[in-house]
Amino acid sequence: MESLTPTFAPELYIPNGVRDVDFYINGLGAVELRRFSNDDGTIHVSELSINGAIFHLHEETRNRASYSPLRHQGSTVTIGLFVKDVDAYVESAVAAGAKVVSPAQDYDYGYRQGEVVDPFGHVWMFESRI
Template identity: 40%
Template sequence: MTSQNKAAPNKAAEAAAAQGVHSLSPHLVCRDARKAIDFYKTALGAEELIVLPAPDGKIMHACLRINGSSVMLVDENVGCGAASPQHLGGSPVTLHLIVDDADAVAARAVAAGAKIVMPVADQFWGDRYGVIADPFGHQWSVATPGENAPRSAEELQAAARKAFAEMSAGS
């Protein structure tokens, strides 16, 4: 990183960090955020930092800690521009979670109601990796970094070429 690209100290980010919130956090819109919070606690070991219900009981703001990172949630309110993936017919975003045991996390998530999108398996880039869809329309990739991962861009490109060639030969 050059000195031109180096950001100045961010006092707002420092203040947020003091409250357990990262300076960049996903903010998920969920149909039934309370159930989503319970799912994330069961499936991903989430810890509630704050849950603020609106007068009607819906969640107007929640912040969880998942694997050391802050994740915010709100109940769907289409009239206010907060549409869930279920309302939109899906989401192009996948949240990436690095864990010690991708197989165990995926299994726990499935037991809590998630569906497998891509089974956990060893990948050419070196991770043990898979993708789940939670019951609220959000996709999560879970990965355990491998010890024999390609080290350079050239090694990674060679591993990708080999993996794609094998996939093409098998189809």
Template identity: 40%
Template sequence: MGRGLVPYLCCPDAAAAIEFYVSVFGATEVQRWTADDGRIGHAELSLAGEPLFLADEHPEIGVRGPLTYGGTPVSFVLGVADPDAIAAKAVAAGATVERPVAEQDDGSRAGWIIDPYGHRWNLQNRGVELPVDQLRERVGGKYTITE
């Protein structure tokens, strides 16, 4: 395989999730394995040049998504050129806003959405990389920044 770390999402409707990630985030579908019962056992997308795997829920083997569990402790950070536009597109496609897109202390413009399948995404445009001394000044004691 040789791909390093690859996120593997579980969704209650993987076919709809694939369409969401393709239409909203600009992913491309690489392959899909559909079982006789119609559930997707495995799919591979390419998102921002990196692989993203996903499948339908298969509770009989312990594969369940965040909606089944009532939320997720995992977040994904996706660099995009225009986080405002992508967040609006995501909401129009069924996502909910967790934190609206806004200017951040680190100089980025970012916001958080929950996709219709329960996965949390931070949509951000890094903007300019600030030197650590400027970051420390901007956060004003809220955080200790180490190098």
């Protein structure tokens, strides 16, 4: 059996009826690798990558127990993304429509971190070692 290195590929739920996920492209520098659309042109699944880190956006219909954070005005997960320039990612995300949860700052445990919430309610923490 071939050994496979585990890789996280989170699936983020978005509301049904979404057509535009440009926030991730413009705000986070993601590249859309593939898209599966519904008959009406709305997104069923969008597969994106940020510097090789793959994640999926999926409409809520797939799993009755999985919801877009907007449905409950909150999220149970923070997506940590290690980057070279935390401040640049926070600024870019905000310019594309994110809201700052926690401004970029240095912490005594050796990380610089900044947290934003994206237009679909997902919380992103940009971080780097200092």
